[in-house]
Amino acid sequence: MSVIEVKNLKRDYETSVGIFKREKKVVHAIKDISFEVGQGEIFGLLGPNGAGKTSTIKILTTLLAPTAGEARVLGCKCFGEEKELRKRINFIFGGERSLYWRLSAYDNLSYFCDLYQVPEKIKKKRIADLLDMVGLSDRAHYRVETFSKGMKQRLQIARGLVNNPEVLFLDEPTIGLDPVGAKTLRDIIKRLSGEGKTILLTTHYMQEADELCDRIAIINKGELYALNTSEKLKENMDSAVIEVDLDLLKEDTLYKLKALENVTAVSAASYNLGHKLKIDCRNPKKIIPLVSQQLSENQIKSIVMREATLEDVYLKIIGGDCSA
Amino acid sequence: MRSNVKAIISSCKLQMKQSFSRSMFKFVVILSPIISAITFYFIYSDKTDETLISYVFLGTAITSMWSSISFSSAGDIDRERFMGALEVIFSAPIQFKIIMLGKVMGNTILGIASMLISLLVVVVLFGAKFTLAHPVLFSISMLLGIISFVFIALMLSGLLAISRNTRILMNCIDYPVFILCGAYFPIDVLPDYIRPLAYVLSPTYILKLARMSISGITDYSTFYSCILGLLAVTLVYLTGYLWFYRVIDVKARKEATLEVI
Amino acid sequence: MRRFFRMSQISFKALVGVMDPKMYVLYKIINPALQMVFYTLVVRFVYKSQDITPWILGNAFMLCANNAVFAVGRMLRSDRDQGTLQLIVASPINKLYAYLARASFNIFDASFTVIIGLIVGIVFFDLDFTGTNLPLFALSIITAMVGGIGIGMVIGSIALVISEIHLFLNVANMVIYLLSGASFSREKLPAYLHLLSELIPITRSIEASRIIAAKGDLSSALQLMGTDFAIGMVYMLIGFALYGYFEYKARVDATLEAY
Numbered sequence: 001m002s003v004i005e006v007k008n009l010k011r012d013y014e015t016s017v018g019i020f021k022r023e024k025k026v027v028h029a030i031k032d033i034s035f036e037v038g039q040g041e042i043f044g045l046l047g048p049n050g051a052g053k054t055s056t057i058k059i060l061t062t063l064l065a066p067t068a069g070e071a072r073v074l075g076c077k078c079f080g081e082e083k084e085l086r087k088r089i090n091f092i093f094g095g096e097r098s099l100y101w102r103l104s105a106y107d108n109l110s111y112f113c114d115l116y117q118v119p120e121k122i123k124k125k126r127i128a129d130l131l132d133m134v135g136l137s138d139r140a141h142y143r144v145e146t147f148s149k150g151m152k153q154r155l156q157i158a159r160g161l162v163n164n165p166e167v168l169f170l171d172e173p174t175i176g177l178d179p180v181g182a183k184t185l186r187d188i189i190k191r192l193s194g195e196g197k198t199i200l201l202t203t204h205y206m207q208e209a210d211e212l213c214d215r216i217a218i219i220n221k222g223e224l225y226a227l228n229t230s231e232k233l234k235e236n237m238d239s240a241v242i243e244v245d246l247d248l249l250k251e252d253t254l255y256k257l258k259a260l261e262n263v264t265a266v267s268a269a270s271y272n273l274g275h276k277l278k279i280d281c282r283n284p285k286k287i288i289p290l291v292s293q294q295l296s297e298n299q300i301k302s303i304v305m306r307e308a309t310l311e312d313v314y315l316k317i318i319g320g321d322c323s324a
Numbered sequence: 325m326r327s328n329v330k331a332i333i334s335s336c337k338l339q340m341k342q343s344f345s346r347s348m349f350k351f352v353v354i355l356s357p358i359i360s361a362i363t364f365y366f367i368y369s370d371k372t373d374e375t376l377i378s379y380v381f382l383g384t385a386i387t388s389m390w391s392s393i394s395f396s397s398a399g400d401i402d403r404e405r406f407m408g409a410l411e412v413i414f415s416a417p418i419q420f421k422i423i424m425l426g427k428v429m430g431n432t433i434l435g436i437a438s439m440l441i442s443l444l445v446v447v448v449l450f451g452a453k454f455t456l457a458h459p460v461l462f463s464i465s466m467l468l469g470i471i472s473f474v475f476i477a478l479m480l481s482g483l484l485a486i487s488r489n490t491r492i493l494m495n496c497i498d499y500p501v502f503i504l505c506g507a508y509f510p511i512d513v514l515p516d517y518i519r520p521l522a523y524v525l526s527p528t529y530i531l532k533l534a535r536m537s538i539s540g541i542t543d544y545s546t547f548y549s550c551i552l553g554l555l556a557v558t559l560v561y562l563t564g565y566l567w568f569y570r571v572i573d574v575k576a577r578k579e580a581t582l583e584v585i
Numbered sequence: 586m587r588r589f590f591r592m593s594q595i596s597f598k599a600l601v602g603v604m605d606p607k608m609y610v611l612y613k614i615i616n617p618a619l620q621m622v623f624y625t626l627v628v629r630f631v632y633k634s635q636d637i638t639p640w641i642l643g644n645a646f647m648l649c650a651n652n653a654v655f656a657v658g659r660m661l662r663s664d665r666d667q668g669t670l671q672l673i674v675a676s677p678i679n680k681l682y683a684y685l686a687r688a689s690f691n692i693f694d695a696s697f698t699v700i701i702g703l704i705v706g707i708v709f710f711d712l713d714f715t716g717t718n719l720p721l722f723a724l725s726i727i728t729a730m731v732g733g734i735g736i737g738m739v740i741g742s743i744a745l746v747i748s749e750i751h752l753f754l755n756v757a758n759m760v761i762y763l764l765s766g767a768s769f770s771r772e773k774l775p776a777y778l779h780l781l782s783e784l785i786p787i788t789r790s791i792e793a794s795r796i797i798a799a800k801g802d803l804s805s806a807l808q809l810m811g812t813d814f815a816i817g818m819v820y821m822l823i824g825f826a827l828y829g830y831f832e833y834k835a836r837v838d839a840t841l842e843a844y
């Protein structure tokens with residue numbers, strides 16, 4: 001049985017525009033999304049800003065009611081059976097919010113333990129363990145407002161684990177973290193997954209998603225565009241990328257390259273020392289000689305071929321369309 | 325049930341710690357009653373001790389209690405939202421209304437502290453004699469009054485979470501309440517057509533009861549009808565509280581317009 | 586002069602611009618009117634049959650002090666909090682000029698509040714201006730305003746370096762009310778508080794307004810107003826000196842965190 005089940009989920013927001021002539025406007029934040037997440041899986045939701053990721057997470061964490069469709073976690077309806085569900089899940093929203101800044105780290109965790117009905121016997125040890133895990137033991141009794149951004153974010157993680165949740169939701173958990181902080185967080189996520197917890201996360205960092213997620217869903221404008229493992233997504237792309245560094249870029253170069261068979265897209269970027277071409281294509285081995293032939297007069301500095309990355313997949317699927 | 329009690333106590337403690345680290349709350353709880361008791365002492369300075377206690381002490385006490393409660397009920401949900409803590413407590417297994425009960429109780433305890441501060445100013449600093457004709461009835465009235473304050477605060481916090489306009493209004497509600505409930509003067513000075521409004525506010529009854537038990541009760545039927553009135557309005561606040569929080573629970577998630585989330 | 590006015594207007598806008606009209610009406614009209622009603626009811630109860638005109642006037646004038654303390658204090662402070670203070674400091678403009686320009690718009694705003702207080706007095710509490718020397722009375726409002734802005738500037742400059750700004754402004758506001766003699770005779774204050782109250786530039790304008798309203802000795806009223814005006818100016822200069830000093834400190838010690 002799946003831990004998270006989302007079936008034909010829809011969510012509309014009604015907003016009024018204008019101050020004097022109030023006009024009702026409906027935003028379809030989630031149009032029709034279905035997916036399932038199995039026990040112990042790390043599931044990634046990718047998509048541009050406004051795609052509906054946060055709305056989806058809010059629905060699954062019982063904070064928001066679906067307009068239509070079904071959302072179940074651990075077999076409980078997210079709207080209607082939240083009483084049972086809330087004890088068994090938790091969430092972490094990225095950034096420095098969701099903490100009491102004027103209280104110490106310890107007080108924060110202790111309070112949330114009480115709100116999550118953690119028995120007194122377990123509470124002390126769990127708080128100590130959590131503080132230890134996120135490396136804040138020595139700062140336990142300092143006020144949160146004296147913490148750096150990374151420390152606050154780590155405390156958030158500890159907060160999200162006070163009830164030892166079976167399912168954990170993370171919305172852009174590494175946003176604004178430095179590389180070391182982000183790595184620490186990824187390690188924690190992997191460890192939690194190793195302990196059998198089911199994790200659903202969103203992120204804008206493709207490498208992170210690639211490294212962590214067992215399966216990835218790419219959504220845009222409230223619709224599901226792709227859903228698969230990272231490997232399958234890249235394979236399905238059936239394409240590779242050739243990157244060429246040039247000194248000279250002629251007007252017709254791009255047209256000529258685009259006209260080649262098996263080339264799907266060409267883009268150019270200029271630097272002060274020259275230009276960089278990115279050529280998306282199928283069957284790159286055949287293409288490279290053709291490309292270098294075409295560019296013989298452009299003074300090629302280097303030419304590299306690489307497999308498509310998750311970022312390429314993402315960009316292709318979203319199509320550089322970030323109008324939402 | 326036991327976990328609810330624990331959550332209430334925990335929220336109450338947390339709220340006191342939090343509020344107290346906020347400078348504005350220190351002002352509302354400590355400095356404001358002191359300065360305001362001094363100011364009103366000078367206004368009333370030619371009067372008898374009984375008047376000083378009945379108007380300067382009680383006036384300052386009730387207005388400070390009101391301020392600490394309206395300040396917190398108006399501000400707390402907003403502040404929690406601003407800190408992003410609202411969604412976290414909203415989605416905890418303990419019901420939101422239970423958590424808020426604990427928080428309001430925390431602020432009420434601080435409000436009681438400011439009542440005591442105003443008493444100290446009037447009695448210690450200015451040497452007014454604090455004599456009670458009916459100490460037991462006075463204590464009962466105060467106790468009921470405080471319970472009533474808890475529910476008025478809860479009801480307001482719910483109402484404020486539902487409606488943005490009430491939140492704006494809340495910033496200007498202090499003087500009308502002070503005027504209507506007769507904090508520093510008997511409500512007989514108000515015009516007849518306004519006076520009925522005073523009786524929807526529990527401070528009106530609390531002040532009447534306290535003043536009667538300070539100066540001596542001549543007419544017990546008035547006293548008891550004031551107690552009944554106090555109980556009745558408190559029951560209304562309680563109903564409002566439960567109702568508003570039920571609305572919040574559903575409306576917040578359905579419409580996403582309450583910004584509870 | 587055009588620039589002076591423009592700067593003044595812009596900083597005023599920055600202050601109230603965030604308010605929508607509803608809020609403006611509530612904060613600038615309804616709330617002062619209610620404060621006025623409240624204190625007038627108190628003094629009417631306390632002073633029973635006596636003429637309460639002096640106290641009505643006192644409370645109307647105090648509305649402006651209230652306004653000045655918060656408006657100027659918040660204005661100076663908001664510069665620091667929004668990070669615009671460094672822009673002003675780094676700009677080549679004459680700082681006194683900028684400072685006065687930014688504060689002076691509040692004079693209009695504050696006078697407006699006093700007039701609301703007076704209207705409440707006239708409408709609800711039989712305040713009577715028949716036969717009063719109105720130009721002179723208006724002058725007393727202006728001198729009180731200058732005093733109010735002066736206090737506002739001193740307090741606002743101090744607020745620049747204080748971390749608990751709301752606490753500070755509120756206490757200042759209440760203490761000024763206590764010392765002003767708005768609702769009781771300042772003679773009742775103990776000697777040291779009485780001395781302090783002499784230093785507040787609004788107190789004399791209030792007394793002058795009372796004399797004018799009672800059709801008393803106008804030359805003594807003028808004298809009181811003159812003194813208040815002078816003290817008010819001194820306050821403004823002190824405020825500016827403090828402002829300059831804190832700005833200097835900020836640059837040298839990097840003490841203003843938003844800096």
Ligand SMILES: Nc1ncnc2c1ncn2[C@@H]1O[C@H](COP(=O)(O)OP(=O)(O)O)[C@@H](O)[C@H]1O
Binds near residue numbers: 013
């Ligand atoms: N409370 C709300 N009221 C109105 N519109 C909202 C609200 N929350 C989100 N939206 C809209 O819903 C859409 C999806 O938002 P969101 O789920 O936050 O996307 P994401 O997290 O993927 O960036 C956006 O267009 C956003 O403007």
Ligand SMILES: [Mg+2]
Binds near residue numbers: 050054
């Ligand atoms: Mg989002």
